[in-house]
Amino acid sequence: MxxxxxxxxxxxxxxxxxxTMSILVVGWIAAALGVWIASPFKTLPTPGEIxxxxxxxxxxxxxxxxxxxxxxxxxxxxxxTVVISLVLSYATVVAAFRPLVAAASKxxxxxxxxxxxxxxxxxxxxxxxxxxxxxxxxxTFFTTSMAQVVLEIPRxxxxxxxxxxxxxxxxVWEVVVRGTVDKALDVLRQNVAMGWAMITxxxxxxxxxxxxxxMILNENKHFLLxxxxxxxxxxxxxxxxMDYGMGILTNILCPYVALGRVKR
Amino acid sequence: xxxxxxxxxxxxxxxxxxxxxxxxxSFRVIDRVRAGVVTxxxxxxxxxxxxxxxxxxxxxxxxxxxxxxxxxxxxxAELPAGSVGFIFQDYPLLAHRTVLGNLLVAGEIRGLxxxxxxxxxxxxxxxxxxxxxxxxxxxxxxxxxxxxxxxAQQIMRPRQLLLMDEPxxxxxxxxxxxxxxxxxxVANLDELNTVLLVTHDIRAAMAVSDTxxxxxxxxxxxxxxxxxxxxxxxDMVERGLAWHEDIEKMPAFAELEHEIRGRFDEL
Numbered sequence: 001m002x003x004x005x006x007x008x009x010x011x012x013x014x015x016x017x018x019x020t021m022s023i024l025v026v027g028w029i030a031a032a033l034g035v036w037i038a039s040p041f042k043t044l045p046t047p048g049e050i051x052x053x054x055x056x057x058x059x060x061x062x063x064x065x066x067x068x069x070x071x072x073x074x075x076x077x078x079x080x081t082v083v084i085s086l087v088l089s090y091a092t093v094v095a096a097f098r099p100l101v102a103a104a105s106k107x108x109x110x111x112x113x114x115x116x117x118x119x120x121x122x123x124x125x126x127x128x129x130x131x132x133x134x135x136x137x138x139x140t141f142f143t144t145s146m147a148q149v150v151l152e153i154p155r156x157x158x159x160x161x162x163x164x165x166x167x168x169x170x171x172v173w174e175v176v177v178r179g180t181v182d183k184a185l186d187v188l189r190q191n192v193a194m195g196w197a198m199i200t201x202x203x204x205x206x207x208x209x210x211x212x213x214x215m216i217l218n219e220n221k222h223f224l225l226x227x228x229x230x231x232x233x234x235x236x237x238x239x240x241x242m243d244y245g246m247g248i249l250t251n252i253l254c255p256y257v258a259l260g261r262v263k264r
Numbered sequence: 265x266x267x268x269x270x271x272x273x274x275x276x277x278x279x280x281x282x283x284x285x286x287x288x289x290s291f292r293v294i295d296r297v298r299a300g301v302v303t304x305x306x307x308x309x310x311x312x313x314x315x316x317x318x319x320x321x322x323x324x325x326x327x328x329x330x331x332x333x334x335x336x337x338x339x340x341a342e343l344p345a346g347s348v349g350f351i352f353q354d355y356p357l358l359a360h361r362t363v364l365g366n367l368l369v370a371g372e373i374r375g376l377x378x379x380x381x382x383x384x385x386x387x388x389x390x391x392x393x394x395x396x397x398x399x400x401x402x403x404x405x406x407x408x409x410x411x412x413x414x415x416a417q418q419i420m421r422p423r424q425l426l427l428m429d430e431p432x433x434x435x436x437x438x439x440x441x442x443x444x445x446x447x448x449x450v451a452n453l454d455e456l457n458t459v460l461l462v463t464h465d466i467r468a469a470m471a472v473s474d475t476x477x478x479x480x481x482x483x484x485x486x487x488x489x490x491x492x493x494x495x496x497x498x499d500m501v502e503r504g505l506a507w508h509e510d511i512e513k514m515p516a517f518a519e520l521e522h523e524i525r526g527r528f529d530e531l
Contacts, residue, residue, distance in 0.1 A: 159327050160356040165346030165421060166373050174369065178360055256359055259403040 045226040050233060053226035063215070067234065070203065070211040073127070074195050077134035081195075082188060084139045089146035093172055101147050108140035112198065116205055127209050130202050137198050138191045145187040149180050182254035189246045196239045267294040269338070270305065270458050271324070271425060276333035277491065278319055285316040286323075287491025288333070291477050293458050296501060303507065304451030305458040308469030310524070311479035312531050316492040317462035318353070320479070321427045324460070325350045337425065338456070349418035349426035353433060355410040357402040363389070363413050364398040370420035381420070388416040392446075408439050415450060426450060428461040432468045444472045466524050470517065474506040475499055478524065480531035488531070496527060 008014040009024060016024070036047065045053070057063040088104055091097035112133050119136070123129045153175060161171040203213030212231060219227040251258060271293040278286040293307050311317050322328040324335050326345035337343045357366050364385055371381025389395045392412040402410060411431070418426060431443055451459045463469050469476055480495040481488035500506040503516060511517050 154356075156352055156354065156356050159322075159350075160352060162327060162345045163325055163348065163350040164370050164373050164417070166369075170373065174358060179358065181360065254360065256401040256403055259401055 043225060045229055049226040050230045053224070054230040054233070057215075057227060057230055061215075063212070063231075063234070066210050066212045066215045067238070069209060070199060070213060071238070073130055073134065073203070073211060074192070074199065076131050077138060077195060078188070078192055080131065080135045081138040081142050081191060082184075084135070085142035085146055086184065088143045089150050090172070090176055092147050092150050093176055101143065105140060105144040105147060107136075108144055110140075112137050112201060126206055130206055130209070133205065134195055134198060134202050137202070138195050141194060142187055142191045145190070146180075146184060149183045149187065150176055153179065182250060182257045185246065185250045185253065189243060189250075192242055192246065193239060196235060196242075199235075268456075269294055270456060271460070272334075272336045272340075273320075273324065274334050274336070276320070276323060276330045276335065278316070278323065278328070278330050280319075284491040285319050286330070287489075287493055289320065289479075289493050290333075291494050291497065293460065293475070295456060296474050297455075298507065302452055302455050304454060304456070305475070306447060306451045306473045307458060307460045308473035308476040309460065309462040309479055310464065310466060310469050310476055310528070311462070311492065312464060312528065315479050315481070315531070317479060318429055320492075321350065321429055321460075321462055324348060324425075325427055343425070347423060347425075349421075349423045351411070351414050351418060351426070351428045351431065353429040355407075355414040357410065357413060357417070359402050362399050362401055363394060363405070366402070366413060366417050367420050370417045374421040384420060385416075388419060392416050407434070408442070411443065412446070415446065419450065419453075422454075424454065424456045424458060426457070426459045428459060430463055431461055432463050432465040440468060444468060447472050466528060467512070467521055470498075470500065470505070470521060470524070471512050474501050476524070478527060478531075483530070495531070496524075498524070 005016070005020045005023075008016050009020055033047070036044070054063075088097075088101045092101050115133065115136065116129075119132050120129055123132050157175045157179065158171055161175055166174065199211070200213040200216055203209075203211040204217045207214040207217065212235060216228055216231040216235075219231065269292055273292070274290050276286055276289045277284070293305055296303055296305055309317055309320070319328065323330050324343065325348045326335075326343050327350075335343055337347070358369060361369060364382075367385035367388065368378075368381050371385060372378075374381075376384065386395065386398070389398055392415065394409065394412055394416065397405065397409060397413075402413070405413065415426075428447070431447065432440055435443060447459050447461065451457050461469070461473075476498040477494045478496040478498075479492045481490065481492055482495065483489070498520065503520065505511055505514065505517055505520065508514075
């Protein structure tokens with residue numbers, strides 16, 4: 001029994017059951033902790049130091065408020081990203097808009113830092129600036145991925161609706177909008193992760209409103225590594241929680257996705 | 265009595281890039297009348313792979329325009345996209361809707377009220393032995409079930425011409441017999457119904473059709489000319505090889521199958 005589980009876990013293209021997967025996850029976490037504890041690097045804080053720093057940050061430095069500020073910022077930017085990117089992506093069904101969407105998608109090559117000045121002029125700085133920068137960063141990638149999803153819808157799907165006698169507007173609604181909801185959620189999931197990765201840079205631009213990104217920069221400036229890693233740990237947990245939540249949301253809104261998934 | 269023309273494909277040509285795919289292709293479907301029996305038409309278009317069968321179906325369905333020629337229905341009416349049912353080879357369905365939902369979409373497009381559409385959909389699911397799959401998603405269906413749902417979806421909006429692209433492809437003998445029965449059932453729902461199917465399965469096409477047209481590229485000096493045409497037509501009714509049980513056991517059926525297979529091999 002144990003041997004067959006072990007065999008399935010180490011051979012390529014084998015399916016493993018839930019119990020085996022749980023054992024694997026626990027095994028990898030234990031291995032990572034072992035490497036961490038046995039690490040010879042003095043600059044790497046120990047798990048105990050990080051737990052202690054986390055307690056201090058939470059009870060004495062108002063970490064809960066900073067988390068709230070960051071989550072609010074990310075939620076705001078995500079909402080704007082979804083609206084802007086979906087409108088642009090769905091607009092690719094009209095040939096006239098395709099160059100515009102292609103241009104918007106190419107903006108992802110621009111670094112956010114260089115855009116701070118024009119965005120400050122446009123938004124007046126502060127919270128609106130951070131929302132604008134984060135939205136820009138996420139929307140360019142979201143639009144690129146989602147426009148590709150729309151582009152890759154098989155022609156047969158459109159023809160299928162045409163032979164049923166559907167109007168072009170109904171085809172767009174049924175095939176392009178409703179037919180890609182699962183993929184839109186998947187792209188959003190990746191982009192929210194990207195938002196978390198960008199948060200330190202964005203919150204560092206204007207630290208007055210706080211946020212967990214600003215907090216990590218402040219701790220880093222004073223080389224308080226235990227605090228830095230404690231904040232990173234919290235960001236990781238928040239990101240994982242959001243990712244898990246979005247996975248559940250996908251399963252609720254699009255139950256057909258799991259049905260088509262092949263286990264291997 | 266003048267035969268009523270249900271479909272008139274006249275001089276259709278199609279070029280893709282530099283390649284002439286269909287060249288001056290013509291055939292007609294007429295109402296085959298049997299006294300006292302509602303009999304729709306089943307027409308088989310036989311041809312080897314890559315001859316342009318699916319392209320021809322797309323033109324008849326109004327999805328593609330021919331370079332030359334016309335496709336007209338009853339009373340010379342044009343056939344825009346949506347006026348002809350079309351079962352694609354891969355049976356596309358809306359993956360985000362249940363089986364019932366897929367049928368309801370077709371009902372909504374037809375302009376049926378929700379209650380009426382639901383009733384018709386459930387009736388059709390009963391007819392096609394799919395009532396227990398009403399709440400299933402397409403990803404949960406077998407190939408045969410997908411095919412039946414596709415047919416039911418097309419029938420939600422009654423149209424007298426139904427095109428089927430390779431309906432016998434990849435079926436085991438039991439499923440094949442079932443699909444053949446289904447095609448005849450659908451055709452016989454109305455006297456003016458026509459099921460036009462393209463296939464390279466000679467025996468199945470002969471068994472189910474009242475007329476078989478063979479598509480191919482005409483040969484000249486041992487080489488085939490570009491562009492598919494109707495090379496031969498077989499009136500199965502005239503030959504006494506339609507509308508009977510156990511047609512496939514008749515010696516004349518075997519002889520004709522042998523003849524068609526010989527011609528098929530020459531294409």
